[in-house]
Amino acid sequence: MLKRKVQTYIRQESLLNEIDKLLIACSGGSDSVALLSLMQALGYECVAAHMNFSLRGEESDRDEAFVRQLCTRWNIPLHVKRVDAKNYAQKQGLSIEMAARELRYAWFEQLRSELGLQAIVLGHHQNDDIETFFLNLLRGSGAKGLAGIPRKNGYLVRPLLCVTRQEILDYLAENQLDYVNDSSNFQNDYLRNKIRLQLLPLLEEIQPSAATSIHRSQALLRTADEDLTQLLAPALRRISEQGNCLHVAEASESLLYQWLSAYRFNAKEISRIWQQRFAPSGQLYQSESHELLLDRSCWLLRERASQNKSQGIFYLTQ
Structure with a gap:
């Protein structure tokens, strides 16, 4: 039932x-x-x-x-x-x-x-x-x-x-x-x-059992992700305490992904950011809500100033 x-x-x-x-x-x-x-x-x-x-x-x-x-x-x-x-x-x-x-x-x-x-x-x-x-x-x-x-x-x-x-x-x-x-x-x-x-x-x-098998794999992936999130939690707290700044020398690709995916950067973009970590200062990357600036040896994350989520809603009926 x-x-x-x-x-x-x-x-x-x-x-x-x-x-x-x-x-x-x-x-x-x-x-x-x-x-x-x-x-x-x-x-x-x-x-x-x-x-x-x-x-x-x-x-x-x-x-x-x-x-x-x-x-x-x-x-x-x-x-x-x-x-x-x-x-x-x-x-x-x-x-x-x-x-x-x-x-x-x-x-x-x-x-x-x-x-x-x-x-x-x-x-x-x-x-x-x-x-x-x-x-x-x-x-x-x-x-x-x-x-x-x-x-x-x-x-x-x-x-x-x-x-x-x-x-x-x-x-x-x-x-x-x-x-x-x-x-x-x-x-x-x-x-x-x-x-x-x-x-x-x-x-x-x-x-015929494809859906069941995929769902089982998803459960395993979910557990692995939860374990990784817990493992990286102290590092993510440090990033927050440092004003959303991550030093390139202290980063790993897994940490970068855990950090930026929460701010709507997709996996493809995060991979590109990681590959360009030794690029000249001034590199700017944007998600729909935030932007990431490579400033010397540090990534700085901030909210996009141009975002205005209140636009586009025109009328309400209840």
Whole structure:
């Protein structure tokens, strides 16, 4: 039974210890409808949040209307926000996917804080986790990226990482729960969709247990990354105490990766920074949120002064 499986996972992974009030991200899709149903069935006090990105015209409005009707039927408080994600992406120089992510998570955290809620609960499942593995593999990520989606990251909690997409669909069918489909999930315009629609079915054809094996490998990578993080913690504290400065002579590539990946530098960029560690002073590297300056024999990290995350959000409906 899916409810019992999720409840056990929450307890074993200590995802919601002493937490009973949740903000549930609800797009109206199968994952989020199942999530909202399960969290309510498990006795949590739920508040739903739906963001309309204005990317799919009438379909986006249909999704919003569906979530409104669903929450009305289930007596769940709902907050809805409409944003122009395309405009925000252009202003910030981001991909549509990254812009939507920034807008979504910033608003979720704002809501959580304003409402005094204790966790933001997201509907990522095991298939999403495996897709993320391949996305990060193709980007050349290290253990942290290959380990997949974090079960818990600050206030963000993902209690469905223990279940597959098919288990979710079976649960919805058994309980006669409706949901909406996002047509963009079936287009081959995005790398994630190509992995989902082409690569993973081929792997399952070659090796039916491929998903299970990959998920097991991710668990091992997660443990290795946690051990490495613990090992490097004293060095990371010293970097912070020194004003986010790391001396090249004291660095290793592993330490550089652990440090910079937290500030949204990707594995490819970190590798380039490491290879150029003996370059002349003045080398500047940028992530979406921070910049790193090579000043003589030291790397200096600082927030990008030009960042303005408040732009691009134009109207709110509740």
